[in-house]
Amino acid sequence: MSPKSKEQFEAIRQKSEATIKSVALELFASKGYNNTSISQIAKAANVSKGLMYNYFDSKEDLLHTILMEAIEEGAGAMEEFLQNRHDPLDELIGITKASIAMVKTNFHYWKLMTALAFQENVITDVKDILEKKQEAIINQIFSIFEHLGAKQPKLEAYLYGAILDGVMVHYINMGEDYPLDEMETYIIEELKRKYGGGGEGRIGRSKDE
């Protein structure tokens, strides 16, 4: 009715879409994807049910969009953390910090992602992308441990990955009760002890060998 410029419409669109996504993320994360209905999202976002379908093809598409953004943001953050780090140990510490910062900053994203990781039949293509990214990271970590001269770089990489994921899983489950910062410090200390200093660290202290 009232004359609105294209920009205004576009701004409204952006805002509505963003609201919907953010509300949906929160609900998906806290109640689970299956237990969150479109009606609930619409109500919480203060829009009509029908409007959702102007922005997203389906509930699954909404989830898809949210996840993709999270993954990209995560990748971006990781990238940033690793920039200009050429020392393997530094890289490892960077990955550690980046991972923990990520799960801390985007708690809802990761809670949702983790929950979905254990459900088949949901969003297989997101899973594929995720798996590829994870594989890439694992490979990078593997190569770092090689550079660090670890005896069994593969197992060491898996172990490190298990630590990171284990910590994240615990944090997601326990929330603020979990001593996430202390753990971060502790893990980094351990890494330094093993691989730092004169490289005389126990595990992978290999160069002396």
Place this chain on the structure above:
Amino acid sequence: MSPKSKEQFEAIRQKSEATIKSVALELFASKGYNNTSISQIAKAANVSKGLMYNYFDSKEDLLHTILMEAIEEGAGAMEEFLQNRHDPLDELIGITKASIAMVKTNFHYWKLMTALAFQENVITDVKDILEKKQEAIINQIFSIFEHLGAKQPKLEAYLYGAILDGVMVHYINMGEDYPLDEMETYIIEELKRKYGGGGEGRIGRSKDE
């Protein structure tokens, strides 16, 4: 009197109940509890939709029963592994072996359990039981690390817990691609390296060796 003896009926019941439970476990684990319908279970078990209700009060009761059995079996296995181990390091190794054996033997159980751990609004009383068991184990591990003379037994206990859970999560997600046995060996070796010998060890103290 009855042309079918009590024993016959009992045998039939046993068999049907077992079939339903096993089929349900498999489907719950692979597709998720919420995404598995009674119809699907019935079809996969080659029985009628209604039969489940001869054995279980509800879908939730079916899940409940399955989980409780898994938990008890798990507790039993852990008990067994820890019998007659009074040396702290031995205990730790026992826990490691038991945990990994458990997730290996009862893959579906643990996949299901893990998935449920990340879902809200499901089977809260099982969650409660599980949390209590986990707390007990954490406390035991904490006390083990105290006995082992760890400087920061709490963080060390959390770290060890993160490793175990991280490994299990990876195994659950990757399946047979994951080098579970190698990881077990590696973790145990690490434990021995850290705390073996005079027992005064800790990570990175390696130079004494």
Place this chain on the structure above:
Amino acid sequence: MSPKSKEQFEAIRQKSEATIKSVALELFASKGYNNTSISQIAKAANVSKGLMYNYFDSKEDLLHTILMEAIEEGAGAMEEFLQNRHDPLDELIGITKASIAMVKTNFHYWKLMTALAFQENVITDVKDILEKKQEAIINQIFSIFEHLGAKQPKLEAYLYGAILDGVMVHYINMGEDYPLDEMETYIIEELKRKYGGGGEGRIGRSKDE
């Protein structure tokens, strides 16, 4: 297995059938026909579900049988009460007493029957029979009031019928709180006052006519 004579079998049959019927009546009356399951009846009667179908074709047949017996018993009782009463007022009093005695003695029957009377689609042929019997009674009552010289025998008959059914309905709903005996006495007194003595009773107290 053990040799049993035909008579023994027959006796068992009789007993089982009677038990089932009596248990079913009680359950139907107290919980309603639709809310009573075959399983519940079988359990309460201490027989197997399957056995029921040896005696009755279906749940509906069971109800049917129960109702028919009740109706016949009712008719018999009425007959008895009316025997050898040739004075119209006596007949009316007899019907009153018989009706009230019936509902009192066979409380469950009448509770069930009343409940079913307000449900369509149940046992239409029983309804038909019942309606015929009621019509017969109404006609008889009508003729009694004619003999008593009532001005409007039809309406008087309906009024009397309404009183009887109203009392029964109240009794069925209130149970022992209802002063059934007092009401019986009162109604009979009223009848005598109206039609008794020289026939100068109030209503239809024909001398004014």
Place this chain on the structure above:
Amino acid sequence: MSPKSKEQFEAIRQKSEATIKSVALELFASKGYNNTSISQIAKAANVSKGLMYNYFDSKEDLLHTILMEAIEEGAGAMEEFLQNRHDPLDELIGITKASIAMVKTNFHYWKLMTALAFQENVITDVKDILEKKQEAIINQIFSIFEHLGAKQPKLEAYLYGAILDGVMVHYINMGEDYPLDEMETYIIEELKRKYGGGGEGRIGRSKDE
């Protein structure tokens, strides 16, 4: 903004809700609450199965709503009939007329209500309300008979109640075959005959006349 105005939506809602309620009432009354399925209501109302749940929380809520409206309407009608009547006999006549008018105007409501009165386990809170209302009426009637100088006001009140309920039950069961209007006139005449004139009358007082 919205191409369908609030008023339009409201009108649609009103209409749909009214249709569903009216169709449901008819079916509940003729087939019984338990024997009427949501599917049947939807089919008869020419709407989808799910639509009912846009307006009512459950089948029970639908029944509840229907009954409450009937009860309120009934109470209102009774009130109206009793306004400005201070003479006890007039009151009694008013109650009579109101009751009969009510059952005549809202045949389906009262058929349903009566049927439910004989069913266990249905809508207990409506039953409670109804019982309270009935008790209030009974007390009022009792007090009227006291004022009228009846010798046994309690029994007389019960008798009158039985007449009213008996007539209603007959009308509900026989439908238009029942001479409801004639009965109304007749009952009122009887009341006048008994208690009219100097107001000193009571049943059986007739011989003094």
Place this chain on the structure above:
DNA sequence: CATGAATGAGTATTCATTCAT
């Protein structure tokens, strides 16, 4: 004759999605 395991049609209810306006 007697059992109770098994069946499957039927029930109430939910919810992603469509569509007239």
Place this chain on the structure above:
DNA sequence: TATGAATGAATACTCATTCAT
């Protein structure tokens, strides 16, 4: 563009009835 009423397929669960033994 935005609304929310309407749809209908899907879900968990019930229960009269059948049947192998």
